[in-house]
Every structure is written in structure tokens, then in C-alpha cells.
Amino acid sequence: MAAPHASAQPENGGDDVVTYVLVDGENIDATLGTSILGRRPQPDERPRWDRLLSFARETWGQDVRGLFFLNATTSMPMPFIQALNALGFTPVPLSGAADVKVVDVAIQKTLRAIRDRDADVMLVSHDGDFLEELEGLLDDDRxxxxMAFREFRNSGFTALEADxxxxxxxxxxxxxxxxRLPRVRVIPIDxxxxxQFL
Structure with missing residues (x-):
């Protein structure tokens, strides 16, 4: 999977910091369907994936590279891959044995590889499997x-906010x-x- 990293290198010799947006699409889809909607999301209920790239670009004021990780063990979802390309993402289709969480493994490897780059990262997932790699990135100056639904994130993410x-x-x-999604959330008093309730 070295190709996406090689193509994601800044073309100016590496002087500019880039933000990698790593999307665990299955995790977001499962959380949306199971925890929020209680059913499989319809296409118009899924995130507008391009807004993630725009948000990252505007929030941190630098170039972004979106990597969208997919489990393609049983089939290659070509229409979705073409749509991701059109939105500016680099699709990362993966395969492996049934007992291997190929998307999680690939994101973990990518987070570890980012430690060797002058880059920031936004992870799109609720999954606690990435806590160790994120903590390692927080040790550096980056x-x-x-990005997630706050109430469904692994509690370990909250602990890392202090770091x-x-x-x-x-x-x-x-x-x-x-x-608007049918969510119940804790509302900061401010x-x-x-x-909204009347």
C-alpha cells in the first residue's frame, strides 16, 4: 500500500505541511446505521464525504490528502471508488482473510507511517483500535x-484530548x-x- 503515500507527497519538496484525512468508512456507516438511524442508511442520509476534505482544509488552513479505506475482499465497489476519486479522495481498497480487520490494520499502518512525515492527521472513525497510534502521533509536534459522532466515540479519545x-x-x-440526524446529545449550556425544543 505504499503507492498512496508516494503519490501524497507534497510536490514542492516537502516544505509544506499537509493534513491527511483518513476515513474508516465502514465504521462511520455502521455507527450511523446501528446507533443513530436503527437501520441501513439511505444514500442521501450518508455523509457528504467531500465536506470532510473541505472542513479539514479550512479548519487547519493547509492542503489535504484524503485516503478512504475500503474492505474489497469480496468485491470491488467500482461506482463508489469512481465517486471517491471525483470527490478528491484516494480510495484504498483492501483484502484479507475473513478474521482480519483489513481496514483497521491498514489505518494503523498508515498512522504509524505518518510519524515519519511532516504532516498532520484527521482520523474519521469512532474505533478505539487506533488509540495507540494516535497517542504516538501526539508525542510529536503535529x-x-x-471526526466522529462525539457520543459514540471510544472513551479513549476523550482521554487523549488532554494531550x-x-x-x-x-x-x-x-x-x-x-x-438533521435523529440524535440525542448532551448540549453545552452555552x-x-x-x-429547538419548543
Whole structure:
């Protein structure tokens, strides 16, 4: 899987810092379907993936490289891959044995590889399998963020915020959805708007 990294190198010799946006699409889809909607999401209920790249670019003010990890063990979803390419993502289709979480393994390897680059990273996942790699990145002088539904993130992400992990909600911060999701969330009192309940 070295090819996406090689193609993602800045063309100016590496002077500019880039933000890698690593998307665990299966995790986001499963959380959306199981925990929020209670059913398989319809196409118009899924995130607008291009908004993740725009958000990362605008929030940290630097170039972004989006890597979208897919389990293609049983089939290659060509229409979706073509759509990802059109949105500016580099699809990373993976295969492996049934007992191997190929997407998680690939993201873990990618997070470890980023330690050797002058780069920041935003991970799009709720999965605690990445905590060790994220913690290792926070040891360095770089920005590290997670985009997810806050209430469904692994609790380990909250602990890493004290070390500098930045947290972004996919719906409220990133605005990745075109319609409001049926979520119940804890509302910071400064954000409470009674008109939403009246």
C-alpha cells in the first residue's frame, strides 16, 4: 500500500505541511446505521464525504490528502471508488482473510507511517483500535484530530484530548449531512437554544 503515500507527497519538496484525512468508512456507516438511524442508511442520509476534505482544509488552513479505506475482499465497489476519486479522495481498497480487520490494520499502518512525515492527521472513525497510534502521533509536534459522532466515540479519545487531540463532530462541526440526524446529545449550556425544543 505504499503507492498512496508516494503519490501524497507534497510536490514542492516537502516544505509544506499537509493534513491527511483518513476515513474508516465502514465504521462511520455502521455507527450511523446501528446507533443513530436503527437501520441501513439511505444514500442521501450518508455523509457528504467531500465536506470532510473541505472542513479539514479550512479548519487547519493547509492542503489535504484524503485516503478512504475500503474492505474489497469480496468485491470491488467500482461506482463508489469512481465517486471517491471525483470527490478528491484516494480510495484504498483492501483484502484479507475473513478474521482480519483489513481496514483497521491498514489505518494503523498508515498512522504509524505518518510519524515519519511532516504532516498532520484527521482520523474519521469512532474505533478505539487506533488509540495507540494516535497517542504516538501526539508525542510529536503535529496536529491530530478525530471526526466522529462525539457520543459514540471510544472513551479513549476523550482521554487523549488532554494531550492535544482535537475533536470534531461530523454533524455539528463538519456539517457533513444535508439533513438533521435523529440524535440525542448532551448540549453545552452555552449552546442551548430552547427554540429547538419548543
Amino acid at each position: 496536529r491530530v484530530g478525530v 492535544g487531540l482535537e475533536s470534531f463532530d461530523l454533524e455539528y462541526d463538519v456539517k457533513a449531512f444535508t439533513s 449552546e442551548f437554544d430552547p427554540s
